[in-house]
Amino acid sequence: MVTSRDGLCGIGELAERAGVTVKTVRFYSDRGLLPEALRSAGGHRRYGPEALGRLRLIRSLRALGLPLPEVRRVLDEEDGADDVLEEAVAGQLREVGSELRALRWREAALRLVRECPPGERADRLRLVGAVSAPPSTEPLVRFWRGWLPQRMPARAASAFLEVAVPRPPDDPAPEQVLAFARLNALTLAPCPGTARPQPDAHRATGARGAAVLYTGLAEAYELAGGPLRRGADPHAGEALDCFVDAYTGAYGVRDSPDFRRVLARRLAADPRIDRYWELVAEVVTAPGSAPEPTPGAAHDWLLAALEAQTAAGAA
CATH class of the missing domain: 1.10.1660.10 (Multidrug-efflux Transporter Regulator; Chain: A; Domain 2)
Structure with missing residues (x-):
């Protein structure tokens, strides 16, 4: 040199x-x-x-x-330079990935606004402008924290949130951006009355019972996913039995035809958030693909199966 x-x-x-x-x-x-x-x-x-x-x-x-501090670490670390470099590069990859996701969401949002009728642009701008890029699911998490039973065990609540809160796609279509923006607006909307309505099933179980209930419901929803994907009509079987077992386990009672009739009536009268699950399905399903079953769709299928079974028993 x-x-x-x-x-x-x-x-x-x-x-x-x-x-x-x-x-x-x-x-x-x-x-x-x-x-x-x-x-x-x-x-x-x-x-x-x-x-x-x-x-x-x-x-x-x-x-x-x-950044300069990471460069200094690599230069100063003689024996572990490779490890430091690997860690620094991994951090940069995560940061770049986040930036790319943000750019993809911005691109899809811009396409959404450009392609909609002029009369709808103001509403679309308001919706997508309220969503960060990449989008945050914190409003959805807060929505469910208010819906779930108080003092529900943290592990059970986290397991439910993993299922109930959709992960925004990394490379969304404009339709998915719109669905997520509407979902975000839905969860941020003020609740009617003084408090968010709680299903009777929540109030009746208590904190310990809620953990049993939601663990059982998660299994039942997964079992119902197969028939839902096949387009099968609601029917009795393993998924329905698992669904009922979740409630009997939470309430500490035995399964019986009378219990199933009472449960069917109670669930039919509970507050519903159908619009939430409709939007979740739109967020997680790419355009042109078959919709993935959501917990809401599985719940409706299982409730319909329970109602059909109890009606047949009554007849």
Whole structure:
């Protein structure tokens, strides 16, 4: 690298060989990333043979988007440099992924506004403007926190939220952006009355029973997913039995035809959030694909199966 007799080079020569400006070399030097070997009698910076390789490494790390503190960690860590570099690159990949998701959502939102009739644009702008990019599911989580029984065990509540709160697609179609924006608006809308209505099934179980109930319901909804995907009509079977068992386990009672009739009446009278589940299905289903069963669709299918069974028993 060097041409001088002492094996050192000046800042201008180093900058030229590295293909950068003198200002860039001075910047990294002043921040301690590119140490000088010494200063000449006139105060000029002098660099050793290793400076060119170090400067090129700095430029490569910066080109990957690593901030200066991460660059310093990689340069300073001798034995674990590979581990530090891997960690830093992984962090940058996560950040880039988030930026890409945000750009895809912005693109889909812009297409949504551009392609809608002029008379609907103001409403579309209001809806999509209330959603961050990438979108946050926090309003949906807060909605369910208010709906679920108080003092419900954290593990059971988290398991339910995993199912009830849809994960926004990374590369959405405009229709999915619109559905998520409407879902966001639905969960942020003020509740009628003084409090969000709670289903009787929640109030009757208590905190411990709620955990039993929702664990059982999750299993029943999964079992109902198969018939739903096949387009089968509601019917008695394993999924319905699991559905009823969730309630008997939560209430601490035995299954019987009388219990099933009471349960059918109670569930039919409970508050419903059908619009929420309709929008969830639109969010998670790509245009042109068969809709994936949601917990709401599974619940409706199981309730219809229960009502059909109890009606047949009464007849």
